[in-house]
Amino acid sequence: MTALTVPTARTKDDVEPAAAERTSGSGQVLKSPHLDVLESEGIHIMREVAAEFERPVLLFSGGKDSAVMLHLARKAFWPAPVPFPLMHVDTGHNFPEVLAYRDEFVERFELRLVVASVQSYIDSGKLRERVDGTRNPLQIQPLLDGITDNKFDAVFGGGRRDEEKARAKERIYSLRDEFGQWDPRRQRPELWNLYNGRHKPGEHVRVFPLSNWTELDVWEYVERERVELPSIYFAHEREVFKRNGMWLTPGEWGGPKDGEPLQRKRVRYRTVGDMSCTGAVESASSTISDVIAEIAISTITERGATRADDKLSEAAMEDRKREGYF
């Protein structure tokens, strides 16, 4: 075997912490810290999809998971541009900060954006507003139509298996029928790093490159890679009111009602979703490091803390996945 030439350092090694070391016979130190392993896996998945599917799309909500996915996509295909468009399901109740962030990113990286608008479905009478004003369940139809109309055959989602019980069994490649439905018994076993993306016309595959990441991994990666995020992830002063144990932001979507007094709080968001069902948490964390420290000692999961829609029933997520939810 050829003797290994041992360069003194990769540039990256200079800044990498000295964890996860492995020394080869030649005295060479090869590190595989968890974030590098996760990043490499994510890039591998994105390249597989770009190579094997005809029309992939990346679901971009402006949330931290989709920001990390986009970052991975930029890394995977550099120096070429990201070879697929983004799709955003706009509930009409999105945080304005997040929309501004989305638009700036699309412009800066010369991306193509497809918007599926819940509001236009409501305006045209194809969907009816729910009594409780929550629009998350209304996203399914515009999402599926967006996929069908654009003939997207692979749809990248930022879902992570640590988020919720029903997601723990989700595959990295998740086959959906022509109604976008997820059937746990029809999912294919996934072995090694081999993914089977074969599907019939009209079907598509949801692909989750962050499957093996946890919330903490995402934040550590955001910090390491200096991934930019919408400002609402960090502590800011905001008028909020309490409903079902969550701090919600007022807006045209239907709050506050009588008996829901507004209070000024220092808050941040752990997830970014529809304003009607995404709660803020009281927080003074104004930097990524603060947020990581806060999460590391948090005693509540991010969905439990901030998503009203998951509290509806124990099987809430399972049901929505079956219907074609992310």
Place this chain on the structure above:
Amino acid sequence: MKGISKVTSVLEPEGLAPRLDRDVEMLRFATAGSVDDGKSTLVGRLLHDSKSVLADTLEAVERASRDRGSDGMELALLTDGLRAEREQGITIDVAYRYFTTARRKFVLADTPGHVQYTRNMVTGASTAELVVILIDARKGVVEQTRRHLAVAALLGVRHLVLAVNKMDLVDFDQSVFAAIAADFAAAAEGLGVVDHTVIPVSALAGDNVVEPSAAMPWYSGPTLLEHLETVEVGIDAAGQQVRFPVQYVIRSADYRGYAGQLAAGVLSVGDDVVVLPSGLRTVVVGIDTFDNPVDFAYAPQSITVRLADELDVGRGDLLVRPGEEPRIVREFEATVCQLSDRPLAAGDRVLVKHTTRVVKAVVDQVNYRLDIETLGRDEAADSLSLNEIGGITLRIAAPLAVDDYAHDRLTGSFLVIDEHDGQTLAAGLVGDPITSATSAAGADAP
């Protein structure tokens, strides 16, 4: 848009703190054992005692435990995912769990013990570096244990742990444990498993799972978590031959690079390489990443390689160093585990997905069916059904560069796919990993 703070605000000075010194190693492991052995309880205990379960999840489990009429908390409910499973009290598929300690990040493939055990365990073990096999101290090493052991050995899992559970039900008796440990050692060594550890635990009470047990002073080894935190992980990439499957060609202006994830070895700028299956030779002139060009890269990094010559290189090609070439085959023998309820038989036309290449193939013949408990081979078998493991010969429509699975997990594995409905029919391992392992074990014996 008034009042919207600037997007980049998060990157202002305080956001530019140096990277945290918190990158840790990652261990992927799998668990095998049945509900009766207390596997869900053990996994629940591991998550609970390593403080990986947050308050709202615990509350939900407590509530569900009460609804089911239990006193206290059923830890097993922490890991039951789907409603269908909760209603039937079974686990139907591999579930992935995540927890982190100060020392490591863990990815746990939790595989059910009884329903479709082989299919699920093969799936879980394919990415695992370690498998925890769980048994009931009252029953000892049983047929199922041997099955789990054989599957782990077949899949090339490097580290095995036997967790002898329910020690409380045998009065924490050292002699019971010692007898089981000896049985297991004999079975593991017979399969060529070089590294195995046996730990006496009580998942229900938590003894030796995360905290050392006060009831078993005779045991001085690590707790299960301590072992998981300290067992050596990662492949010695530098000791392996280079295997770089080309995934995707990146073109931009005058740039042409071959993107992929190194399956094995260390690839350096200046290395001579052979492109397989064409056999063309060239030199690596650059290894690029988004962050910066590097002088060398190692598995499992995702990189982009630039080559000296303009060759016809594309997805499905494999770059290796000269003198280290794998076999180029049009026909090969393999061990397969049938994952589909449709049986595999001679004459079946299928697709084979190997690294980044998909080729048409025909099952030339089924050579034998393996009895996973006795390792006996039924050579009269002419088909393989769901959960069965056996040997087949495949003829393929285009040459493939393959390694034996026992030599390289990623260039020695493949999927068998149904050409018509696209389902994954079988997991394939090139060669005969069980015989390789057992004969190696025999050769090492004094």
